[in-house]
Amino acid sequence: LIADYAKLINKARDDFEQKGxxxxxxxxxxPFVTWIDEGILSANFxxxxxxxxxxxxxxxxxxSxxxxxxxxxxxxxxxxAFDLRLLYLYCMFLGFRGKYYKDEDKETLNSIFQREKSLVDDSFLEHFPQLAFKGAYAQNPSPKEKKFTSSYKGLWILISISLVVGLVVFLALQAHLNGLLDKYNIF
Incomplete structure (x- = not known):
């Protein structure tokens, strides 16, 4: 699993460089590597x-x-540093806690999230559905939408990679849990 992640990351790095x-x-x-490590270490497998x-x-x-x-x-x-801030916020939104892992840290964590979110351009939030679900929207975007979409190409490549990585983790954990259920004849 570790080698698979490293391979995906190295492929993403190559794609990143090729696309300029x-x-x-x-x-x-x-932020993604940190989020992945925390997710794996907090899972039970x-x-x-x-x-x-x-x-x-x-x-x-x-x-470490x-x-x-x-x-x-x-x-x-x-x-x-709009794009980078969005990546950090994305990881926090997906559940990253880091040093704020205790229940009593929730308020601090929320405060940090809200502060950083306030620094993000609202136009991202305005266009998020069109960017995340391109197939559901008109295929002839306005010049403003074209400019916005092309300026976030790198961000969406990273988000796509994180979703693929998240899916791999989910499938690995699901396979492990299914193995445990079979082993102990549960269900």
Missing amino acids: IELDFNDALF KEKKQWRKNLLQKKFFNT NAGFEFYERLVALEKN
């Missing part, structure tokens, strides 16, 4: 010990403290 996307790949990768020894954050960023670094990097973002 302006975002720094490593800056964009960090047999490869968790092996994963802990081979964290993606360690492989790609030489750290990304739960803290995530928020340090988020706070350090420049005000106009």
Whole structure:
């Protein structure tokens, strides 16, 4: 599973470079790697010990403290780092907690999310349905929509990668749980 993730990330890096996307790949990768590691480590499946020894954050960023670094990097973002901020918000929206994992940290976590969300251009939220579900909307976008869509190409590549990675994790966990159900004759 770890090798599969690393392969997906390296393929994404190649695609990123080939398409000439302006975002720094490593800056964009960090929140997703952190989110993936946390998701795996907080799940209950047999490869968790092996994963802990081979964290993606360690492989790609030489750290095992990304739960803290995530928020340090988020706070350090420049005000106009719109795309990167969206990636961090996306990971938080998907459940990333990092150093704010305790129940008593929920208020702090929500406060951080709201503060960072207030720095995001509302036009993203306005166009989100059209970007996320392109097939459901008219195929002849206005010049304004074309400009908006092309400026977020890199962001959507990363979001697509994270969805694929999330699906892989889900399928792996589902297979593991099905194995446990069969092993213990449950259902």
